[in-house]
Amino acid sequence: MKLKNTLGLAIGSLIAATSFGALAQGQGAVEGELFYAKKFNDSVSHVEDGRVPGISLGYFLTDDVSVNFTYGKLDHTRSNDGTGNQKIRGDQFGLKSQYHFGTVGDAIRPYVEGGVAHGSQTNVAADGHTGRDQSTFLTTGAGVKWYITNNLYARGGVEADYKLDNGKWDYQALVGLGVNFGGNGGKVAPAPAPAPAPEPVAEPEAPVAQVVRVELDVKFDFDKAVVKPNSYGDVKNLADFMKQYPATHVEVAGHTDSVGPDAYNQKLSQRRADAVKQVLVKDGVAPNRVTSVGYGESRPVADNATEAGRAINRRVEASVEAQAQ
Incomplete structure (x- = not known):
């Protein structure tokens, strides 16, 4: 031939x-x-x-x-x-x-x-x-x-x-x-999901404590890991809440859309989580009270087949609960 x-x-x-x-x-x-x-x-x-x-x-x-x-x-x-x-x-x-x-x-x-x-x-x-x-x-x-x-x-x-x-x-x-x-893709196992905190059990005679909560959802531009100025206020609200309740800790979870290789998206999600942590620390939260974890593209909350869905998936989330005084 x-x-x-x-x-x-x-x-x-x-x-x-x-x-x-x-x-x-x-x-x-x-x-x-x-x-x-x-x-x-x-x-x-x-x-x-x-x-x-x-x-x-x-x-x-x-x-x-x-x-x-x-x-x-x-x-x-x-x-x-x-x-x-x-x-x-x-x-x-x-x-x-x-x-x-x-x-x-x-x-x-x-x-x-x-x-x-x-x-x-x-x-x-x-x-x-x-x-x-x-x-x-x-x-x-x-x-x-x-x-x-x-x-x-x-x-x-x-x-x-x-x-x-x-x-x-x-x-x-x-x-x-x-x-x-035919290769392994260089994939690493995603970080395990944190175990849910046990619900506090109140003594029968004690009054039921009121639980207060603050949540954070920061969106990112495509292929970026920079916190946009319009999200600073939301991050500061979380920082103020944690300073009001000094016993609290938080995990900030980074996510991406499905565009790009898995290994690259894993690293990008970690950089996004780290960026939000840096803003929290700058706002006065001790670094040992904040854990940043990247989950890559493994946890979408919207359809990655549309641009609107991918924009929703490019995010960092956090949620903190505390008992009111």
């Missing part, structure tokens, strides 16, 4: 794979990629720079480390300087390991890589010899992956190949498009 047919089949597979909602990044994930490279040749004399379309298949041993098998279709031209102007084609197989920086769920993840490759090029009837040029290379490189969704990513990078036969280097710049599926 010609390479272009193989690439066409692979592209179709990439598009089909992105339709599976269960696909995820992280440990245990598989990445399949199509790439195209511009190769700058220095290891073979009288050969001009070429191009290398190819495919890569990788497996994540951890959330950050992957092992990748690569195949590239070499395409060069021997320069017309007395050696003959000829097309030179071949294959290059590689085994590499990539280390990814950042955390699972980040949109941008830089990486570094290293490994070994073996190349074989077609017969060149020039310089008094015939036969295929077969060489082994040590390879290194760096680049960045942009996760457009949880499962679809684009890659750009540079690589350098050291030819063991003659101690010379080849270089290439490449771009790629791939899918990522």
Whole structure:
């Protein structure tokens, strides 16, 4: 089968794979990629720079480390300087390991890589010899992956190949498009819901205490964790209530809508809860009386399918009860 047919089949597979909602990044994930490279040749004399379309298949041993098998279709031209102007084609197989920086769920993840490759090029009837040029290379490189969704990513990078036969280097710049599926998604278990406080039991002869309550519901802009000025008054009311009843403690619970990766939303909800805690502390509440917890997108109160519902879900909630004097 010609390479272009193989690439066409692979592209179709990439598009089909992105339709599976269960696909995820992280440990245990598989990445399949199509790439195209511009190769700058220095290891073979009288050969001009070429191009290398190819495919890569990788497996994540951890959330950050992957092992990748690569195949590239070499395409060069021997320069017309007395050696003959000829097309030179071949294959290059590689085994590499990539280390990814950042955390699972980040949109941008830089990486570094290293490994070994073996190349074989077609017969060149020039310089008094015939036969295929077969060489082994040590390879290194760096680049960045942009996760457009949880499962679809684009890659750009540079690589350098050291030819063991003659101690010379080849270089290439490449771009790629791939899918990522089958991993654990880097998910962490959500924080357990706090156990409800037991209801106070009054002695039969004692008068029933009056319970007073204050609640807080702070809304946030999309992808933001900054308390808006129009919510300062509501937060201050909660702070004043807690200063009036110094035995009270509060949990401020952060939430997000469903847009974006789960791991990113978990962190965003924690930042929102921390932001409200900071305002409470600034208003005079002791830090050890406030617990901030992020619940990510796991506890929606409205329909995430609508913009109005998502705006309601981008929130921080709190509720405090006390017995009136």
